[in-house]
Amino acid sequence: MAANELNFKAGLTKIHVERDTEAMGRATASFVAGAMKEAVARGERPVLWLMAAPSGFAFYGAFVERAREDPAFAAICRQAAWFQFDDYPVPRDDPRFPITFRHLLETRFFGPLREACGALKDIRLLEIGGPDDERVCRDYARLLIETAENPGNCLIQLKGIGMDGHWGFHGHETPLDAPPAVIKVAMNEANIHQQKLDWPEYFRSNEDVPRYARTCDVQLFLKARIIVDNVPQASKIYSVLATYGNEAVCGAIPSSALKIHPNSHAFLTKESAGALLEYREALARDPAAKISPSLLSRLESIWASEDEVSQADNRAAMRGILSELRML
Numbered sequence: 001m002a003a004n005e006l007n008f009k010a011g012l013t014k015i016h017v018e019r020d021t022e023a024m025g026r027a028t029a030s031f032v033a034g035a036m037k038e039a040v041a042r043g044e045r046p047v048l049w050l051m052a053a054p055s056g057f058a059f060y061g062a063f064v065e066r067a068r069e070d071p072a073f074a075a076i077c078r079q080a081a082w083f084q085f086d087d088y089p090v091p092r093d094d095p096r097f098p099i100t101f102r103h104l105l106e107t108r109f110f111g112p113l114r115e116a117c118g119a120l121k122d123i124r125l126l127e128i129g130g131p132d133d134e135r136v137c138r139d140y141a142r143l144l145i146e147t148a149e150n151p152g153n154c155l156i157q158l159k160g161i162g163m164d165g166h167w168g169f170h171g172h173e174t175p176l177d178a179p180p181a182v183i184k185v186a187m188n189e190a191n192i193h194q195q196k197l198d199w200p201e202y203f204r205s206n207e208d209v210p211r212y213a214r215t216c217d218v219q220l221f222l223k224a225r226i227i228v229d230n231v232p233q234a235s236k237i238y239s240v241l242a243t244y245g246n247e248a249v250c251g252a253i254p255s256s257a258l259k260i261h262p263n264s265h266a267f268l269t270k271e272s273a274g275a276l277l278e279y280r281e282a283l284a285r286d287p288a289a290k291i292s293p294s295l296l297s298r299l300e301s302i303w304a305s306e307d308e309v310s311q312a313d314n315r316a317a318m319r320g321i322l323s324e325l326r327m328l
Contacts, residue, residue, distance in 0.1 A: 011259025025058025052101030055160030074117030091129035165253030
C-alpha cells in the first residue's frame with residue numbers, strides 16, 4: 001500500500017495509521033503537545049479531557065516523556081486543566097476503588113506526569129459512588145459545557161473506540177442526539193466482554209464487572225475544540241472499520257459521530273486498522289465491494305467467549321450493523 005494511503009480522511013476526520021502502538025503514542029503526544037503550545041501562544045488555557053483505558057497507555061507514556069524533556073512544555077502542563085470521561089460508581093474508601101478510572105488516571109498518568117513536571121494545578125475527576133451522584137454528574141456536565149464554551153479555553157479530548165463502537169460508555173442504547181449530559185448507562189454484553197479483556201486482574205467473570213457506569217454522552221463529547229482518537233489494539237478491528245469505513249454516522253456506532261467534528265483526528269496502528277485498510281483496498285478495486293468471507297471470519301473471532309450465548313449475540317449484532325452500513 002502506498003505511503004499516502006496510510007493518511008486519509010473519513011468524513012471530516014483525518015486518519016493517521018502508524019507502524020505500531022509506540023509510534024502511535026508518540027505521534028499522538030506530539031500532536032496534542034503541539035495543540036497545547038498553539039493554544040498558549042493564542043493566549044488560551046489548554047484543557048485536556050482524557051479517556052482512561054489501555055488505548056491511551058502509549059500516549060500517556062509519550063506525553064509524560066515529552067514533559068520530562070521539555071521544560072517549557074512542563075510549565076504548560078502545570079497550568080493546564082484536566083477532566084475525565086466516565087467512571088464506575090465506586091467511592092475512594094471502597095476496597096474496589098482500584099477498578100475505577102480515577103485510580104487508573106492517577107496511577108498511570110497524573111502520578112508520572114507530576115514526577116516529570118511538578119504539581120498539576122487543576123484536576124477535575126468525577127467523584128461518584130455516593131448518595132449525591134445525580135447532582136455530582138449534573139455539576140460535572142455543567143462545568144464541562146462552561147469550559148468548552150469559554151473562548152479562553154482550548155478543550156482537547158483524547159478518546160478511544162470501544163469494541164462495539166462506543167464512545168466513553170455511550171453505547172448504541174443512547175441516541176446520538178441526546179442532550180449533552182453525564183448519563184447513567186447499564187453495562188451491555190459487549191462492554192462487559194471488553195472490560196474482561198482489558199482488566200483480567202479485576203474482572204475474572206461477568207459478575208465482577210459493575211452493573212452500570214456514568215459517562216459523558218456524545219453531544220457533550222462533541223463540544224471539545226479538538227478531538228483525537230487513539231486505537232492501537234487488534235481487538236478493535238471491527239469498531240475501527242465500522243467507524244471509519246465510510247461516511248455514515250450510525251447510532252449503533254457512537255464513535256462514528258466523530259466524523260462530523262471539524263477538528264477531529266484518529267491515530268491508529270496497522271493492527272487496529274487492518275480490516276479498514278483491507279476494505280479500502282477492496283473498494284479501490286471495486287467501489288461496490290463488500291467485506292470478504294475471510295475478513296468477516298477475522299472480525300467474528302474477536303467475540304470468542306466461553307459464554308456461547310453472548311458470543312452469538314455479539315456476532316449477530318456486528319453482522320447486522322455491517323449490513324446496515326452496506327459493508328456486507
